[in-house]
Amino acid sequence: MSSTRRAETFPANTPAASQIFTTVLSHGPLTRLEVARRAGLSPAAVTKAVRPLIEAGYLVEDADEPARPTLGRPANPVRVDGGRALFIGVKVTGDEIIGVLTDLCCRIRLARHAPLPDREPKQVLASVAELTGELLAEAADLGVPVLGLGIAVSGDVDRGAGVVRYSPFLEWRDVPLAELAAATTGLPVTVDNDVRALTVAEQWFGAGVGLSDFAVVTVGAGIGCGLVVHGRVVAGAQGVAGEIGHVTVDPAGPPCHCGNRGCVEAIAGDAAILRRIREATGVEVADTAAAVELARQGDTGAREAYARAGEAIGRGIATVANLLGPERVVISGEGLAAYDLFAEQIRDAFTAAAFGSAAQCDVQTRPLPFEEWARGAAATAIQSFIRADQQR
Template structure:
């Protein structure tokens, strides 16, 4: 990640400053006392932490009636002040900075402009006619510059760009090691995009980026342990353990799509047989529906339509996919014991076709108390994945500022 000469710098002089800000961002508006309780800091430490944030306008403080709901910067319920003197609420000033986020698929770029609270100001889409890194980067830069033109009308500066890409992504180095849907290998995307767009850039795996957004602003807020499973072109899994998004030593933690659930199953592109993705990924389902029905099935939408029409063989393909996903989720629950598993992704258009099989396979394969894990369905459009990319840029900005490297 590269900084522009006049890039905004977040005043995170101590880890406590970033910790308090993140706490208020995810759960605020909060009283200082409640912010300290949630962050595990003393009142004196909170006072010291919020001082530069208030002075620089990243936090604002008001009376007990100030702060409001999400539209005013509060993303969670406000803490109730104790009896006696009313406690002022601290909230994030969402207008203080803007961020761009881009989600890259195999044929499209989806971009959003958000404020500091990750509320979407503008969303744009552009086709990706050429997946080669050079032309794709040029298309991405054009889309980002469109967002920057819109942002120029605001008083706030765009402080960072997040890019979410499927596959093996080294966030620390800003390099896409391997993206199967883009066919990229060892692309230094953060460096290239920083040069093309003139912004500090954070690059991350798309599922991990979406997990960051869910942890801070969505169904995972307030949970110390949860998993996000995405169903679509691939089967992905983002993991939060003890409050931290887990990438693993080599950046590939959570590859639920390559858990083998049927050793005699179909060949996966990874080289193994019977992976969850080889049974439940979009391409696998389309191929199986073609075989089962003997019809020309061009894409997943057509496969879903045949199953909904009751064409013999089509529903069975989805039932098998649901069983594979359920067993994969159970493996995650057995290993990590998350409080919640959130199921999302573009493949949820077919959720009614395999929902029962997912839950049945999960219940059967989950061991003991792991079966009590709260499984939630949360359909999210690709704009939310782009918002996840923006969330990673916000995360980098808060925790490292703009001069720390690649995030």
């Protein structure tokens, strides 16, 4: 990942120290003994790692929490001081960018939206820089340093290199976004796939806290999937792990922009649903809101399109459950606005296709606005900051 020189570095340069800090970040306040148990480390290792983090102000003894009795003297819990640093997260969609300013605990302090009239990389970069500048000005008023910028983009993103390899919605190929954004904003920049970024936030702060294996499936313009296996977000050797949108569920189905036929996304993505409704009804539905309204009015063609989408999504989720056996699958994305139209089909298809105990996977919905996706981008920036010394 290309970036500018950091004004400040995280005072912990070992995997154990980063793990300890992340444990407190997700589960705190915790006593040192509780941290040791959760992290699987010795109390001595925890004490050694906590000391410089307290001295640098990243961890604080929690005066609001009562000391907890132990075999020796009462133990004071420690927690992350969220106000110690700020981070910026940006989510880029096909027609707008959403920026958030978060604290170190990834709590959103401010959110801003800006239209994106041009998808050319140069214009998108200028819009991101302008929005980032606004958030930096707000941070300056707070007197707290901004230590990183995360950018979330759909498609094939190589986080390590900071390069967007291919984004179909933006029509980008091989854009070195991290390097360009770092040079423009002056901040260390992390670029990641938008669904993986959302998954990082869910792992640390949302529906995945405390789970070692879970998945986030997003429905809407595209069908995405973020995977956590043995406590780590999986990107795969080429950075495209979790692409269930391009799992074939109907070999005779409609063509997909990836070149195959019958992919989940080619059946259940917003554009695919609109196209099928137009073909079935002859009605020129303008957008997804119009399609949802038509289906809720009882139009047979529209309802069938959503039913088929639900079946494809359910089979895609079952594929994830059969391969990885996650404890939970969280369904999110803007497509949940139509969830009532295909919830039954998702459930039935999942149950039918899930093998054995994989059917016991907890499948739940979690509607999240795009501000939360931008928050996911900020979470990747926080993650990069915490692990910086291990990534060099």
